[in-house]
Structures are given as structure tokens and as C-alpha cells.
Amino acid sequence: MLIRVNLNGTIVPAAEARISVLDHGLLFGDSVYETLRTYSGRPFLLSRHFGRLKHSADGIHLKLQWTRDDVRREVQRTLDSESRAGESRIRVMVTRGPGELSLDTETTADPSLIIIVVPLQELAHEIYERGVAVIVSSIRRSRLLADIKSGSLIRQVLAFSETKSKQAFEAILLTEEGYLSDGITSNIYLVEGNRLMTPSLEAGIVEGITRGVVLDLARSMGLDVIEGLFPGNELDQADEMFLTSTTREVVPIVSVDGKTVGSGKPGPVAMALLKSYRASIAGLLEEG
Ligand SMILES: Cc1ncc(COP(=O)(O)O)c(C=O)c1O
Numbered sequence: 001m002l003i004r005v006n007l008n009g010t011i012v013p014a015a016e017a018r019i020s021v022l023d024h025g026l027l028f029g030d031s032v033y034e035t036l037r038t039y040s041g042r043p044f045l046l047s048r049h050f051g052r053l054k055h056s057a058d059g060i061h062l063k064l065q066w067t068r069d070d071v072r073r074e075v076q077r078t079l080d081s082e083s084r085a086g087e088s089r090i091r092v093m094v095t096r097g098p099g100e101l102s103l104d105t106e107t108t109a110d111p112s113l114i115i116i117v118v119p120l121q122e123l124a125h126e127i128y129e130r131g132v133a134v135i136v137s138s139i140r141r142s143r144l145l146a147d148i149k150s151g152s153l154i155r156q157v158l159a160f161s162e163t164k165s166k167q168a169f170e171a172i173l174l175t176e177e178g179y180l181s182d183g184i185t186s187n188i189y190l191v192e193g194n195r196l197m198t199p200s201l202e203a204g205i206v207e208g209i210t211r212g213v214v215l216d217l218a219r220s221m222g223l224d225v226i227e228g229l230f231p232g233n234e235l236d237q238a239d240e241m242f243l244t245s246t247t248r249e250v251v252p253i254v255s256v257d258g259k260t261v262g263s264g265k266p267g268p269v270a271m272a273l274l275k276s277y278r279a280s281i282a283g284l285l286e287e288g
Pocket of ligand 1: 187209211245
């Protein structure tokens with residue numbers, strides 16, 4: 001797989017990209033990140049992703065030394081460094097930087113901006129046509145700092161391995177109190193009649209960029225959007241379910257822990273939202 005890396009402004013082959021073993025990003029997961037994708041080779045909603053990166057950095061008191069335009073320029077340079085057909089997945093991360101073997105952030109000096117670009121593995125059409133099976137993970141999500149996309153992802157690593165061992169597509173995480181939160185790397189939605197329900201920020205979710213677009217589309221389609229705290233057993237009531245994320249767009253969910261959701265087929269709301277999400281991409285690309 002072709003991997004392009006931009007390490008503090010220098011584009012290097014992945015095998016030669018080196019950071020210090022004393023980088024607090026490596027030692028403590030003391031870093032923040034974003035995952036973006038391209039459409040027609042162009043980064044999608046970079047400004048919104050930068051806004052969330054800034055929010056995450058502020059949340060861990062990490063001063064970003066790069067402006068939105070700096071990040072946009074470096075992402076573009078990385079994309080331009082190799083011509084390749086197909087879309088890209090882009091990870092933008094900022095680590096605390098090298099310091100002492102101590103939790104003290106004041107021992108660190110220079111944060112690193114690391115951009116990694118890999119070919120985007122797009123989902124097969126059949127996945128959208130048939131829908132996916134998900135599980136409820138045994139791993140719970142803490143609501144504390146949940147809105148910060150930090151490099152401390154051990155719960156997600158374990159939930160991913162559990163999901164893979166059960167041959168599921170994604171796992172839904174409950175909060176420690178048993179409320180629905182989000183997927184491992186996606187937001188989740190339940191449809192009941194004309195109501196579109198999705199966990200609120202209070203439920204310890206990452207405020208998905210895709211979620212923002214999809215909720216606007218849902219409102220304009222006349223759905224009654226309800227963001228709130230929903231107990232885990234709300235899953236049993238849903239007529240349909242779906243998930244969203246940057247790289248996967250809108251994916252219908254047809255079973256949870258082996259139990260069929262609604263008709264067992266992708267629901268009309270999910271399919272309508274997928275269609276209008278894709279129709280809105282060209283316009284949103286202009287937003288930059
Ligand atoms: C925990 C979590 N929730 C939701 C999302 C979806 O966010 P987005 O739509 O911005 O990709 C992500 C993305 O990685 C995530 O990590």
C-alpha cells in the first residue's frame with residue numbers, strides 16, 4: 001500500500017518517517033488527530049476538521065502552532081507528492097512532542113504535525129445495499145473527554161478486536177451508565193416513525209463531521225431530529241438504524257447482536273439520507 005507521510009513539513013517515505021521515542025504522543029497517547037477523506041482528489045470539509053482538531057487541542061491544552069491554512073497547504077503538498085488514481089484517506093495528527101520520561105507536559109518543547117495519506121478503501125456497493133451487522137461492545141465509553149479525538153485509543157483498539165472476532169462491521173459503545181453513545185469510529189442513529197434519534201454530546205460522543213451534515217439533511221427532509229440520552233434497550237424499538245463516518249458515509253444497520261432491526265433490510269430513511277448526502281458532496285467540496 002502506498003503510504004505518504006509529511007513529518008513537520010518534510011515529505012518522507014513511511015519507512016523513513018521517524019519520531020522520538022520520548023515523544024509524549026508515543027509515551028502517553030498525548031496527541032490529537034483527525035481523519036479526512038478526498039472526493040475527486042480534493043480534501044473534503046477540511047475547515048470543519050481543522051475546527052475539531054483545534055477543539056481537541058484546546059481540550060488537552062496543546063497549543064496548535066499551525067493555522068488552518070498551514071494544515072491545508074501541508075495536506076495538499078502531501079497529496080500532490082505522488083500521483084495516484086482513486087481517493088485518499090488522510091490522517092492529520094499533532095503530538096505533544098519529545099520531552100522527559102514524565103507526564104509533565106512542561107518538559108516538552110515542540111509538537112509535531114504528522115500527516116499520513118493512504119489509499120481510501122471504499123466500501124463495496126453491496127454493503128450499502130444489504131446493510132451491516134453490528135454488536136454492542138463489552139467495552140464502555142467514558143463520557144469524560146469523549147469529545148476530544150486524542151491518541152489514547154486503547155478502548156477503541158479492544159472494541160475493534162472484539163468486533164472483528166464476532167465478524168461484525170462495527171460496535172456500538174454504551175456509556176458507563178448504559179446510555180447509547182457512538183460506534184468505535186462512527187455516530188449512530190435510530191429511526192422510529194418520523195423521529196430520527198441520535199445520542200447527544202452529553203452521551204459522550206465525538207461530534208462527527210458527517211453527523212453535522214446528515215442532521216441538517218434530515219431536518220430539511222422533514223424528519224423530527226432528537227439528540228438526547230437514550231438507554232441501551234432503545235435499540236429494540238428502532239424501525240431502522242444506521243451509522244455515519246467520514247470514510248463510510250451513511251451505512252444502514254440491519255442487525256444488532258444477531259437480532260434483526262426492523263425489516264432486516266436497509267431502511268428508507270437511511271437510504272434517502274445516503275442519497276442526499278452523496279448529492280450534497282459536490283457543493284460541500286466548495287466549502288473547503
Ligand atoms: C468516536 C467517533 N465517533 C464518530 C466518528 C465519526 O466522525 P466523522 O463523521 O467526523 O468521521 C468518529 C470518527 O473517527 C469517531 O472516532
